[in-house]
Amino acid sequence: MTPSDEPGYCVHCGQPSPGGADHPACHNPRTALEPPRYCVFCARRMVVQVTPVGWTARCSRHGETASG
Template sequence: MTASDAPAFCVHCGQPTSGGTDHPACHNPRTALEPPRYCTFCARRLVVQVSPLGWTARCSRHGETASR
């Protein structure tokens, strides 16, 4: 991953992160269990599907991610 590929936005609120670290306002135990809502690269709203086995989140520009 290069510097231009580094995540620049919080996955929970879509606000810019500072220095590529977690967004401090959204770093709490409750949000750690939630699926992402915003793309980390472009801050677009994600299409999220939650199932009993996990979740998938899709950005129209950067593709799909899934829970592990």
């Protein structure tokens, strides 16, 4: 990870957020179950696929993440 790849954005709204954590505006019970919509590293909108067993989210620059 390079210095520019440090987490710094909210995964739900794409706004700056220290450490990539949810900031208060997006921290509620509803968002806890939502897949990420924005890349935590660059705030780009991700391609998200939701299936019955989980989800995958792909950033064009930083790759794919999936539910665990």
